[in-house]
Amino acid sequence: MSLDLHTTMRTFATGICVVTTFTEEEGHRRHDAVAVRSFTSVSLDPPLVSLTVRRDCDVLETLLATKVWAVSILDVAGIDLAQALDADQEARARALLTCTASPGARTGALVLDAPGWLECALHDRYDTGDHTVLIGEVLATGDRHRRPPLVFVNGTLRSLSEA
Numbered sequence: 001m002s003l004d005l006h007t008t009m010r011t012f013a014t015g016i017c018v019v020t021t022f023t024e025e026e027g028h029r030r031h032d033a034v035a036v037r038s039f040t041s042v043s044l045d046p047p048l049v050s051l052t053v054r055r056d057c058d059v060l061e062t063l064l065a066t067k068v069w070a071v072s073i074l075d076v077a078g079i080d081l082a083q084a085l086d087a088d089q090e091a092r093a094r095a096l097l098t099c100t101a102s103p104g105a106r107t108g109a110l111v112l113d114a115p116g117w118l119e120c121a122l123h124d125r126y127d128t129g130d131h132t133v134l135i136g137e138v139l140a141t142g143d144r145h146r147r148p149p150l151v152f153v154n155g156t157l158r159s160l161s162e163a
Contacts, residue, residue, distance in 0.1 A: 072112035
């Protein structure tokens with residue numbers, strides 16, 4: 001039997017989050033973001049979460065240098081943003097300009113107008129396979145439930161509504 005992990009994992013529905021961070025360049029802040037499907041709570045005490053980022057993703061270098069980020073959990077209104085963040089840095093920057101967002105009080109990373117959000121600081125990291133797992137200490141949280149969540153399943157972004 002051959003392994004086809006990609007095909008099998010496509011059947012597992014996951015939420016979609018936007019992870020934002022920034023760099024300081026000549027006195028001004030340049031925000032960047034990436035959409036992730038691998039995000040989970042690791043521990044409530046201490047409050048820790050994990051996210052997984054491809055090693056070839058250029059946002060990873062910024063995350064590791066800044067050591068802070070915000071995670072915004074998307075609802076169905078975020079489908080266009082999630083798709084736009086799968087592009088080069090310039091396109092991602094343009095996509096962020098279309099968002100309602102504000103710098104988080106604890107990290108300065110952009111917190112989007114989303115159903116749920118967290119601000120995190122790097123607690124640990126693990127390079128494994130073609131990804132890096134980042135463990136973040138949760139510094140702040142918030143929620144604003146309005147619309148059904150956005151999920152990724154069978155290779156497509158979809159709305160999750162109650163049956």
